[in-house]
Amino acid sequence: MPAILRISGFRFFFYTNEGRPLESPHIHVMKRGDEAKFWLTPVVKLARDDNLDFRELRTSAEIIKQNQVLFLEAWNDYFG
DSSP states (O other), X not given: OOEEEEETTEEEEOOSOOTTTTOOSEEEEEETTEEEXXXXXXXXXXXXXXXXXXXXHHHHHHHHHHXXXXXXXXXXXXXX
16 A cells, blocks of 8 residues: 655555556545545545544645645556
């Protein structure tokens, strides 16, 4: 699971086996073992939350929006 970015205690990554067929571009975020998944297109949107609190979800969504191009490039480079 390649880590794309680590910031403020969050780790942003994707799994190498993102489904068959391949899912739409998204990013996973983990903090303290809790995880969430965000779609990257057409807009950043929460797909699933596994125990991140509201503040962590809001903060991680902002980080994802600020780094959306980076995450999409990493996704396309890996799954291309």
